[in-house]
Amino acid sequence: MTLFVSHTTIDCHDAYALSEWWKALLGYVDVEGDPNLPGHEECMILDPESGHQLLFIEVPDQELPAKRIHLDLRPRTGTRDEEVERLLELGATQIADHRGKYGPGTGWVHFADPEGNQFCVLRSEAEVATQEAQVSGT
CATH class of the missing domain: 3.30.720.120 (Signal recognition particle alu RNA binding heterodimer, srp9/1)
Structure with a gap:
């Protein structure tokens, strides 16, 4: 991944x-x-x-x-939650968990790299598309 x-x-x-x-x-x-x-x-x-x-x-x-700019990242394959686990194993520091912020299946997780640079992990494009299809009933 x-x-x-x-x-x-x-x-x-x-x-x-x-x-x-x-x-x-x-x-x-x-x-x-x-x-x-x-x-x-x-x-x-x-x-x-x-x-x-x-x-x-x-x-x-x-x-x-002071750190006003950060990257928002999406999984190429797999899910946001799988990437969250992988990033923790790689040594990223979780700053905040905003999963579910706008209802079930939404949100992101906020991290810092080993030098404190911040970034967020969003849901994959496939996860977003699945949820949009469920909401629209298609």
Whole structure:
């Protein structure tokens, strides 16, 4: 099993304003079907050529953390939970477990590498597709 970078996450105070600024700078666009609007606490933008994504997430802290940018990773094969176990065996430090944050089968797990660099492990694309099919009844 291995992981791939799903997107790069940036902690901020105003997700919408910052995503709009980076869209103008980089020529990125909103994700189709998921437009960013003022007041959104999470705003994803996409490079229409490479597919790279930046996710801006509002954090409540008055002072932003020193490590404001981190990678969000998805399993290439297998499941998020299998990767969580593998990462713990490799020596990653679990910082927080947000599995189930938005209901059963959702969420992510927050880790740090051996030098303290933070990253999150999301559900695999197959897990997301399975849950979406269950929700839509197909």
